[in-house]
Structure formats: C-alpha cells, structure tokens
Amino acid sequence: MSNQESVKQTEYSQRPSIVKVENLSKSFGSLKAVDGVSFEVKEGEIFGFLGPNGAGKSTTINVLTTLLRASGGKAEIAGLDIQKHSTEVRRSVGVVPQEYTADEDLTGLQNIILCADLYGIPRSNSRSHAIELLKLVELEDAANRKVSTYSGGMRRRLELACGLINYPKLLFLDEPTLGLDVQTRAAVWKYIRMLKESYHMTLFLTTHYLEEADSLCDRIAIIDHGHIIKIGTPDELKASIGGDVIVVGVVETEPDISSDIAKINLVKDVKKSGGEYRVKSEIGEEASIKIIDMIRSRGLHVTKISLTKPTLDEAYLEFTGRTLREEETNRMAMMSQRMTMRRARS
Amino acid sequence: MAENISIRAVTTAEERALEEEREQEKAFRAAPKLNKSPLHGLWALTNRDLIKWYKNPIQLFISLIQPIVWLGLFGKALNFGAFISSQPGITPAEIAALNLKEFGTTSYFSFLSAGMLAFIILFTAAFSGMSVVFDKRFGFMNKALSTPVGRGAIVVGKILQSVIRSLIQAAIVLGIAVGLGMDTSHLNALSIAGAFTILFLMAFGLSSLFVMLALRGSDWQTQMAIINLLNLPLLFASNAMLPITIMPDWLKNVVKFNPVSYAVDGARQLLLGSPGSLGVPLWVDFGVLTAFAVILSGLGIVLSWRLLSK
Numbered sequence: 001m002s003n004q005e006s007v008k009q010t011e012y013s014q015r016p017s018i019v020k021v022e023n024l025s026k027s028f029g030s031l032k033a034v035d036g037v038s039f040e041v042k043e044g045e046i047f048g049f050l051g052p053n054g055a056g057k058s059t060t061i062n063v064l065t066t067l068l069r070a071s072g073g074k075a076e077i078a079g080l081d082i083q084k085h086s087t088e089v090r091r092s093v094g095v096v097p098q099e100y101t102a103d104e105d106l107t108g109l110q111n112i113i114l115c116a117d118l119y120g121i122p123r124s125n126s127r128s129h130a131i132e133l134l135k136l137v138e139l140e141d142a143a144n145r146k147v148s149t150y151s152g153g154m155r156r157r158l159e160l161a162c163g164l165i166n167y168p169k170l171l172f173l174d175e176p177t178l179g180l181d182v183q184t185r186a187a188v189w190k191y192i193r194m195l196k197e198s199y200h201m202t203l204f205l206t207t208h209y210l211e212e213a214d215s216l217c218d219r220i221a222i223i224d225h226g227h228i229i230k231i232g233t234p235d236e237l238k239a240s241i242g243g244d245v246i247v248v249g250v251v252e253t254e255p256d257i258s259s260d261i262a263k264i265n266l267v268k269d270v271k272k273s274g275g276e277y278r279v280k281s282e283i284g285e286e287a288s289i290k291i292i293d294m295i296r297s298r299g300l301h302v303t304k305i306s307l308t309k310p311t312l313d314e315a316y317l318e319f320t321g322r323t324l325r326e327e328e329t330n331r332m333a334m335m336s337q338r339m340t341m342r343r344a345r346s
Numbered sequence: 347m348a349e350n351i352s353i354r355a356v357t358t359a360e361e362r363a364l365e366e367e368r369e370q371e372k373a374f375r376a377a378p379k380l381n382k383s384p385l386h387g388l389w390a391l392t393n394r395d396l397i398k399w400y401k402n403p404i405q406l407f408i409s410l411i412q413p414i415v416w417l418g419l420f421g422k423a424l425n426f427g428a429f430i431s432s433q434p435g436i437t438p439a440e441i442a443a444l445n446l447k448e449f450g451t452t453s454y455f456s457f458l459s460a461g462m463l464a465f466i467i468l469f470t471a472a473f474s475g476m477s478v479v480f481d482k483r484f485g486f487m488n489k490a491l492s493t494p495v496g497r498g499a500i501v502v503g504k505i506l507q508s509v510i511r512s513l514i515q516a517a518i519v520l521g522i523a524v525g526l527g528m529d530t531s532h533l534n535a536l537s538i539a540g541a542f543t544i545l546f547l548m549a550f551g552l553s554s555l556f557v558m559l560a561l562r563g564s565d566w567q568t569q570m571a572i573i574n575l576l577n578l579p580l581l582f583a584s585n586a587m588l589p590i591t592i593m594p595d596w597l598k599n600v601v602k603f604n605p606v607s608y609a610v611d612g613a614r615q616l617l618l619g620s621p622g623s624l625g626v627p628l629w630v631d632f633g634v635l636t637a638f639a640v641i642l643s644g645l646g647i648v649l650s651w652r653l654l655s656k
Binding site: 067091097105114115118121125166 | 377378379380381382383386387389390391394397398401402484485486488489490491492493494495
C-alpha cells in the first residue's frame with residue numbers, strides 16, 4: 001500500500017458512517033440469504049459488495065432499501081432505523097435496481113417525472129431537475145423518445161437518472177453494469193465516479209465483476225453464502241494474500257544473500273531457487289529498488305528483475321476457496337437477471 | 347500585455363466553468379420541499395396506466411369496439427322479444443304487457459343494455475390485476491416500492507385507472523345502446539348520474555378484488571386463470587343477461603349474493619324505470635355496492651401493506 005493510499009484510508013475511517021449494519025440477516029423459508037452481516041459505509045466513499053450470484057448481495061440491498069423486511073439484526077441509514085423509519089429512509093436514498101424498471105411505453109422524460117411524482121417532488125421543480133439529470137447522463141436528445149426504442153446502455157443511464165431524482169446523498173446500485181458491453185460499462189463507471197467526485201455522494205454498489213470492484217470501489221466487502229468474508233480496500237485485499245512478488249535474477253555463482261534481503265524493510269519473505277530470489281513484499285515498487293541497491297552495494301550483479309502485482313481474482317480465490325462464477329439461485333431471481341441481460345443487449 | 351490579456355481570458359473562462367459547476371451543484375443539491383401526504387403520487391400512478399391506454403391506438407380501438415360487438419351481435423342475436431312477438435294472434439298490447447312482465451321494460455334489448463353496462467365494467471375490472479402482474483414482472487413495481495409513495499396509493503392507483511377506463515367504456519355502451527333502440531323514456535341527467543354512481547361502486551369493488559388477487563402472484567398465466575374462473579360465473583350467476591324469474595331457486599339464491607346483480611338491478615331501476623327484479627328497493631342496491639366497494643378496497647389496501655414487502 002502506498003503512503004498516499006494509507007492517508008486516504010485513514011481519512012475514510014475518520015469520516016462519519018452513513019450506513020451502519022449490525023448482524024443483519026434475511027431468510028426465505030429455510031434459506032438464509034443473508035446471515036448476520038455487519039459493516040459500515042463511510043460518507044463519500046464507493047463501497048462495493050463483491051460476490052457470486054446468490055451470495056446475498058441483492059438481498060442485502062433490498063433490505064437496506066426497505067423492499068424486504070429483515071429477519072434479524074438492525075441497520076441504520078443516515079441515522080434512521082430502516083425498520084422504524086422506512087418511509088423516511090426511502091425518501092432520502094436513491095436506488096438503481098438491477099432490473100430495468102422504466103416504463104417502456106413512456107418517454108425517458110415522462111419516466112423521470114413519474115419517479116419525481118412518486119417522491120412527492122413538486123412539478124415546479126421536477127421538470128427542470130429531470131432535464132438536468134437527462135443532460136448529466138447524456139440522454140437529453142432521447143428525452144422525448146419512448147423507452148422501448150432505447151439501447152441497453154441508454155436504459156441503464158435512464159435508471160441512473162431516475163435514481164438521482166430525489167437528490168439522494170446515498171445511492172444504491174445493484175449490479176449497475178450487468179450485461180453491458182465493455183464500452184458502455186466504462187461510461188457507467190464514469191458517471192459513478194463523477195457522482196462521487198462532483199456531487200460528494202456516497203455510493204453502495206453490488207457487482208460480480210472483479211475488475212469493476214477493483215477499479216471503482218474505495219472499499220470492498222467480499223460476500224459469499226450470506227456471510228461477509230473480508231472487508232478492505234482493493235489494495236488491502238490484494239496485499240493480505242501476501243503482497244507483490246518480486247523476482248530478482250542474479251549470477252548463480254555469486255554468494256547467497258537471502259538473509260540480507262530478508263532484513264530489508266518492507267520485505268516479507270525470500271526464497272532462493274537457482275539464479276533467482278523470489279521476494280514477497282506488500283509494496284513491491286519500493287522494495288525492489290532497495291533490493292537492487294543492496295545487491296549492487298555488495299558489488300554483486302542483478303541480471304533481471306520483475307514485479308508481479310496480485311490480482312483481485314487471486315485474493316478472491318484465497319478468501320472463498322473458489323473462483324467467482326455463476327451460481328444457480330432461485331428461479332425468479334435467475335429469470336429476472338436473464339431478462340435484464342437480454343434487455344441490456346437490445 | 348498580450349500575455350496578460352490571454353491569461354485573464356483563461357482565468358475568466360476557468361472562473362466561468364467553476365461558476366457553472368457551482369451553479370450546477372447548487373441546483374443539484376437544493377432539494378425542494380417534498381409532498382409527504384399519504385396520497386401523493388396517486389394520480390401520477392393512475393395517470394401512467396391511463397396514458398398507456400389512450401396513447402395506444404390499438405388498445406383504445408379494441409376497448410371501444412368490444413362493447414359495440416357485444417351489444418350489436420349478442421344483444422340483437424339473443425332476441426327473446428322475437429319469441430313473444432312471434433306467438434300467433436298476439437296483439438301489440440299483449441306483447442308490451444309480456445315484455446313488461448318478463449323484462450320489466452319495453453324490450454329484451456333494453457333489458458340487456460343495462461346488463462351490458464355491468465358486463466363491460468366486470469370485464470375491464472377483471473383485467474386490472476393483469477397490470478399489477480406486469481408491473482411486478484417488468485420491475486416497475488420494485489421501482490415504485492423503493493420510493494416513499496404509499497403502498498396503499500399503489501393499489502388504489504391500479505383500482506382507479508381501471509374504474510376510470512371501465513366507466514368511460516360504460517358511457518360508450520350506453521350511447522350505442524340508445525342508438526340501437528334502447529328505451530329512452532326514463533333517461534334523464536339524474537337517472538344517468540345515479541346509474542353511473544352505482545356502476546362506479548361496482549367497478550371500484552370488482553377492481554379491488556382483482557387487484558388484490560394479483561398482489562401475490564407474478565405470473566400472468568395464473569392471473570389469466572383467475573380471471574376466467576371468476577369472470578363468467580360472476581356474469582352468468584347474475585341478472586345481467588336473463589331475468590331472475592326464469593332461474594331455478596338455487597340459482598336465484600346465488601344471484602342474490604352476487605354484487606353484479608345489485609349494480610344491474612340499480613341501473614335498470616334508474617335507467618329503465620323497471621321494478622327491481624331482486625325485490626329490493628334502490629337504496630339497498632346502493633347500500634350493498636357501497637359496502638362491497640369499501641370492504642374490498644380496504645382489504646386491498648391492508649393486504650398491500652402486508653404483501654408488497656416480504
């Protein structure tokens with residue numbers, strides 16, 4: 001972890017929490033979809049739930065947005081208990097659900113204004129705000145077209161605009177890029193970053209795309225079978241499986257200096273095999289320079305050097321014991337997800 | 347000098363951009379005062395379904411043509427009046443007396459017209475649950491549920507849109523019926539207003555019933571089966587198509603438990619001046635239908651609190 005990031009990290013931990021979840025669970029019959037999760041989301045961060053289908057990500061979001069009633073535990077959003085003040089919670093958060101929820105028979109603008117009406121935003125305000133939001137997601141040219149003529153990416157952007165209509169400080173996004181192509185996905189990421197940076201919003205998203213969690217989220221919670229397995233920044237998660245691997249090539253006949261390398265600050269582990277040292281370090285960039293300096297200062301030679309960063313895939317594999325793959329969930333959830341993906345490609 | 351100017355130009359451009367950004371942020375953050383009444387969003391939800399109806403020319407056309415087909419074909423083909431008038435040696439006075447005795451009005455067509463008003467409302471109301479199912483299926487229901495709009499408003503919106511559509515269709519049916527020869531001697535503003543109040547109550551109650559039955563499920567096949575299961579029995583076990591006097595006793599009793607019968611009875615009393623075939627005064631029709639509408643819509647709202655979040 002670089003210094004800059006550790007600064008950022010302390011900064012986040014000092015911020016007030018906008019979401020506090022304690023031991024939250026949700027069962028459907030005998031199935032424990034969410035089984036005692038606890039976490040906090042800090043103001044202004046992008047917090048991601050990473051896990052396979054059926055891990056309990058959507059269920060957690062649905063409980064937090066009061067669509068589902070929790071079976072146990074408690075959760076607070078902006079200081080409001082989600083059970084006792086559900087209407088207030090709904091009023092203050094924005095939601096972009098996994099499915100495409102816009103009415104296909106209405107235009108994009110009509111859809112957003114309808115959303116505004118449901119929030120009780122007066123028409124004197126909602127029309128201008130709706131147009132503003134359509135501009136934000138670059139849909140102003142399609143504002144008066146029926147949603148049935150929109151592409152998958154346009155629909156996703158419209159959902160995003162709808163989720164912002166009530167001026168939320170906290171926005172929930174359930175699989176915001178499900179089924180989108182790479183380019184459209186990048187565009188959605190751009191909007192999400194902009195919401196954080198320009199509007200200082202807090203974003204809570206779920207994803208089963210590792211690269212999405214890695215590039216977008218400030219902190220990630222890995223969730224599997226309804227349990228949170230690990231929470232941390234993407235770099236922390238990668239670092240916690242042992243850090244970067246530096247491979248230093250030396251002249252084989254020169255003396256073994258493993259123990260000297262091991263003494264270097266930042267170095268965690270050294271193994272010599274033939275003409276190379278395999279060094280593990282949490283901050284490979286800095287350690288590798290020190291290793292080169294040290295070897296040269298002994299009058300020895302470095303023949304080659306390489307640095308490999310651990311990926312989130314490896315971290316995920318380490319924590320859950322398997323790769324992130326599609327898993328069968330209940331029939332309705334799968335059906336609705338398939339429909340979302342089909343529409344995303346239209 | 348030139349440099350200075352260009353620097354200043356850049357600064358102003360930057361300033362303007364900053365200003366714009368600040369302006370945008372301000373606009374974005376200045377959340378307006380929200381309408382927090384429990385009924386907010388009700389008309390928006392109702393109107394959404396109505397827009398889908400009247401902006402779709404095919405749907406609008408079909409819902410307008412349907413009553414014409416029923417009245418024109420069914421009403422004219424099922425001509426019971428012909429049985430009476432084709433009796434040998436019957437005088438016009440005797441025909442009129444027989445019509446009055448059997449149908450309580452001048453002809454079977456007039457008798458059926460009032461029944462058709464209830465029929466069209468029953469069939470429109472039956473499909474009100476369908477839009478609940480589709481909203482669940484296509485995600486709109488989840489969207490609505492994630493907003494602070496009242497759960498009751500979601501249900502009442504569905505009921506209202508169906509009531510409005512069915513009353514408009516009933517008005518068209520009445521117009522067509524008059525054009526095709528319905529007895530108009532008792533029609534006046536008051537009788538029409540009264541009849542439509544009765545029809546409104548029935549539409550409200552029936553729409554509540556079908557919306558309520560759709561709250562749980564999310565597949566349209568089941569909903570279709572429910573519609574078919576309830577629709578025709580509600581129609582046939584009523585006085586809408588045939589006089590109650592020709593029915594067996596057990597069926598008469600069933601008819602008396604059917605709210606549709608009270609709407610038809612009230613409409614006939616008001617529009618045709620016929621004596622009540624159920625043997626109850628007009629105020630009982632109003633009473634039964636008011637209770638029906640209040641109880642079922644109340645039940646629908648209570649169920650919506652329970653069933654719309656799991």
